[in-house]
Amino acid sequence: MKRISWQTILIIALLLLFPVVIKSDYYRHIFIISLMWVVIGSAWNLLAGYTGQVSFGHAIFFGTGAYTAGLCVTKLGISAWWGMLLGGPVALLVGLIIGWICFRLRGPYFALATIAVGEIFRLVAIDWRTLTEGMEGILIIQTFRSKLPYYYLALALATACVFTIYLVLNSKWGYYFVAIREDQDVAEAIGISSFRYKSLSLMISSYFTGMAGAFYMNYMAFIDPHVVFSLHDISIMAILVAIIGGVGTLWGPAVGAFIMVWLQEIFRSAFFGLLPQWVSEAHVLVFGLLVIFVIRYMANGIVGDWSKIVGHWFKKKPLSYSSSGN
């Protein structure tokens, strides 16, 4: 249980030191966004990678969190930081309701239902102008000019998220989740209420995604329905982050988040301006090709198939749920 390895401590220490060493706002920004994606990717991974419920609708929770924070300002007239408190619980509530509707479906049908719900949220957010301002979006004023507070907040959020998931996976719940993923009927037969534990998994997942959304609102200071409820930029990105890093591994989404955000940034800036401008239009194409490649040749992602990539020393690591995957 209490094997927090020296690698973990080293990574956290490096991340803590990072903004002290690197003064460039540009790199700090990329790291902040990466850390935010660590949260979303890990949250998605708990639901999909460990509990087996592939969601195409994490933008729902992200958007709900972001709008909760935004509405704190526009409707309640309080600071958007209250959204950091409220965003998670509100997203969790939404998650509960969605779970109640969608968990009667299994496998791919669940995935489809989440796309449908996600689209409903996006369309309603566009159309319900009196509440959400529609496509004009919500604009607030950033609290801090420096990136530093945001960086440490994102780091704290990411650490809390990964650590919570680590604790959950090492508890009884974690084993129940994996049992449901492996075979729902068998899990039911040995007395695991699949509905209850799927809901619990979704609750944790939506809570952290909502927190990430609220953080996004505070950090970027602008949201509109196409940004935060986007099927491609949020829901599918969450999936990509997790599958490229490794579905069903604790560190997979964290690795995937950094890879994806960096890739996106490298392509968006056309290799930092070294290549012609048309390269910047190709980043989604590269994502797509990467997904095809990873699914085809590294089905368990970079972390999950690490042993395949560089020999077998990785097996000593704890939490190798992935190796027994089916």
Add this chain to the structure above:
Amino acid sequence: MDVFIQTFVAGILIGGIYAVIGIGMTLIMGVMKIINLAHGQLMMVAMYITYVLFEQFHLDPYFALLVAMPSLFVLGALLQKYLLNPLLKVDSILPENQVLMTVGIAMVLTEIIRFIFHSDYKSVRTSYSTATFYVGGISFSIALIIAFGIAVLLTVGLFFFLLKTDVGKSVRATAQNKDAALLMGINAEWITILTYGLGSALAAAAGTLLLPIYYLFPDIGGPFTLKAFVITMLGGMGSTVGAILGGIVLGVAESLGATYISMALKDAVAMVIFLLVLIFLPGGLKTLTKI
């Protein structure tokens, strides 16, 4: 009342085309038990093929069917053979690997098309695109009527293929029970390739039929993928008759939604129906038809 009938008629006509999209998806779902999230994007590719044929060679969109359908058949078959089938042998945690793969395919198709044609809106304006005729105060779009007719012909042809030919029977056998089909000497892998090709070709047909009355841009695939699976869910998984009913129900619902609720919420209407069906009629309309 006239408004209602008009809306209803328009809904049924567009529903006929939706049905063709839905049948393609339901075939793939029936045989391979996966949801093809690249369906709308395949349709979009076909639309661009038709568009190019129209712009470069002034080929009528309905004749372009003869090019677009075979091209997409080949494209779909290749995708299935080289990208989707090999996944069956890969050991992975998520059983939805193939579905995620179709997401990847969808992204790549969209982006390649965006690369070639850019994101501009395009349209194919034929002489009959806006032509209409009237029957008792109700206007009928000629392009829609022709499209509906071709859609019906394609559907009848597909039914003939599935019910009367040996290959069609093999497809249905594989859909019912893959292992048993294998034991009966059916080459299931070949059938999956054929089915994905057929599904893509049907999507291509629907896209081409829509083109004269619709507009075209690379991101059009996504909404149609959503529509396709709403239809499939409405009809019941893997049921061809269900897909026809689902397509028409969706067409009518969208049409009524656009007229009586709001144009912007047209797509949300489809999603709400979808969720209601999931909750109250999980088997889809199939359970009502007993076919």
